Amino acid sequence: MTLLKVEGIEAGYGQSQALFGVDLDVAEGEVVALMGRNGMGKTTTIRAICNLTPPFGGAVHFAGRSLKGMAPHRVAKLGIGLVPEGRRCFAALTVEENLIATARPGKWEFATVTQLFPRLAERRNQMANTLSGGEQQMLAVGRALMTNPKLLILDEATEGLAPVIRNDIWASIRKLKAEGEAILIVDKTLPELLPLADRCTVLENGMTVWTGKPGELTGDLQDRYLGV
Numbered sequence: 001m002t003l004l005k006v007e008g009i010e011a012g013y014g015q016s017q018a019l020f021g022v023d024l025d026v027a028e029g030e031v032v033a034l035m036g037r038n039g040m041g042k043t044t045t046i047r048a049i050c051n052l053t054p055p056f057g058g059a060v061h062f063a064g065r066s067l068k069g070m071a072p073h074r075v076a077k078l079g080i081g082l083v084p085e086g087r088r089c090f091a092a093l094t095v096e097e098n099l100i101a102t103a104r105p106g107k108w109e110f111a112t113v114t115q116l117f118p119r120l121a122e123r124r125n126q127m128a129n130t131l132s133g134g135e136q137q138m139l140a141v142g143r144a145l146m147t148n149p150k151l152l153i154l155d156e157a158t159e160g161l162a163p164v165i166r167n168d169i170w171a172s173i174r175k176l177k178a179e180g181e182a183i184l185i186v187d188k189t190l191p192e193l194l195p196l197a198d199r200c201t202v203l204e205n206g207m208t209v210w211t212g213k214p215g216e217l218t219g220d221l222q223d224r225y226l227g228v
């Protein structure tokens with residue numbers, strides 16, 4: 001069943017339009033990769049879905065409801081767990097406080113999140129701003145999970161991290177997929193991303209230009225839409 005349906009959304013920043021018609025959908029239990037070169041509109045699409053940058057055209061439906069005009073905290077409450085670019089943990093709270101701050105009842109609780117990220121259990125009483133970048137990223141994912149979302153959105157969750165930590169994060173994302181979580185993911189590491197994705201949606205200049213299975217994203221298409 002379709003969980004998220006984005007139809008022809010248009011959005012931008014002040015006078016500057018960034019999205020000119022983005023179509024995208026995610027079904028329950030599906031992992032969809034949102035792809036495209038730098039500046040093509042991936043983050044803006046995510047912000048538009050969450051109403052952080054409200055779209056002025058098109059429509060977003062989630063779990064059968066229109067998100068038009070809904071405040072971002074209500075979108076979150078409806079079941080969209082966002083891990084934004086740049087992590088944004090609560091710096092002056094401990095790891096445990098960060099996790100508990102967003103908790104809502106469900107299978108993801110302190111015990112299950114720290115099973116997924118054992119380092120968070122080790123750092124339980126440490127302030128978030130004393131964690132390494134990778135640990136903060138784990139905390140950001142953990143915090144989104146603690147809301148027990150129906151859809152997890154990951155925006156560049158592995159960017160700028162040391163290879164060992166990246167591998168840990170990818171392993172955790174694979175576990176989340178195996179557990180049937182629906183995920184919308186933006187990431188530039190294609191060798192990790194493509195095997196994980198059930199479907200890919202490619203943006204160019206703020207428009208959806210291609211959707212299909214990762215195996216159909218041929219070298220030619222990758223050169224055309226993702227090459228630098």
Ligand code: ATP
Pocket residue numbers: 013016018036037038039040041042043044045
């Ligand atoms: P990247 O891979 O570099 O993160 P992206 O595909 O996520 O890129 P967006 O960040 O959504 O792309 O940017 C889409 C367009 O919107 C770009 O032209 C960008 O310059 C512009 N843009 C993004 N954020 C802002 C902002 N805060 N104010 C004005 N323009 C912005």
